[in-house]
Amino acid sequence: MRKAYIVTVALFALAFSLASASDPAPLQDFCVALKDYSDSKSAVFVNGKFCKDPKLVKAEDFFFEGLNNAGNTDNKVGSNVTTVNVDTLPGLNTLGISLARIDFAPYGENPPHTHPLGTEILVVVEGTLFVGFVTSNTENRLFTKTLNKGDVFVFPVGLIHFQLNVGKTKAIAISGLSSQNAGVITIADAVFGSNPPINPDVLTKAFQLDKNVVEELQKEFGDHNY
Structure with missing residues (x-):
């Protein structure tokens, strides 16, 4: 009996830790984030954003255009991230997911950084990328892989990771993140x-x-x- 109780408690603790490691699950179909907080008196505050009155929600609240446009990589690191999160697509509020396009100049880099609130899954659309992440301080183990067009790689939540274009031509990647706003901390910055x-x-x-x-x-x- 005691053993079964310990196992039950352990499973409950695991479930709680997994649940608390991601965005809260929505309790309604959607909760479109308000951009104009002047209307917040009649709105509900959910997960860091005021929610738009459902009767006023439009298809445009779930729409983002322009991800086909290349980002400007004329900078020190030779990369550009176009983020599609709750701040640019209000309909993502409470849905626990976001997206990004990453453009790389030849030999450009997305420097070592972390996403404290979300796991990232990346697919290479064009070019060749050398990617990797480092585990926590218990081992500081480095995992790396060279990715070509169509290859996919996952960066676990909170771990330092990077992407480097190792080709002579531009590269493009699309990332999905398990948060409406995964956050980013670029280590050197x-x-x-x-x-x-x-x-x-x-x-x-x-x-x-x-x-x-x-x-x-x-x-x-x-x-x-x-």
Whole structure:
């Protein structure tokens, strides 16, 4: 009996952890996010957004156009992410899913980053990408793969990952994310480009770098020019 009780508790804890690791499930057909909060007096606040009156919802609330257009990759890293989340497609509110198009210049990179709120599944539409992710600090194990057109790769929620175009031509990928707004933390930007800057002494010790190098990196990333 005690063993069965322990197993039951363990399964309940697992189910709870899985449920709490993703967006809350909707309790209605849809809950279109309001863009104009001036109408919020008669609206319901759900999952970080005010919901539009269902009687006023239109097909356009579930529609996004332009994902066929290439993003501008003329920047320091040679990539561009076009995000389709709850902020650009209000009908995604409470549905726990979003989308992104990633364009890469030749040898362009989507730098190491994390999505704290969602798992990412990526499919290569054009070109060849070298991708990978690193596990948590217990092992810091690196998983990498070279992907060609039509290949798919998954990046588990919250783990640091990257994509690099290893071809001489442009590359395109489409990503699906298990959150209406998975969030993104680009590691170099967050560490060296924070506002206000992190004390250089902290980063000098953390990265085992000369303080002058840290300060130069903070100058480089602090301008946010890309």
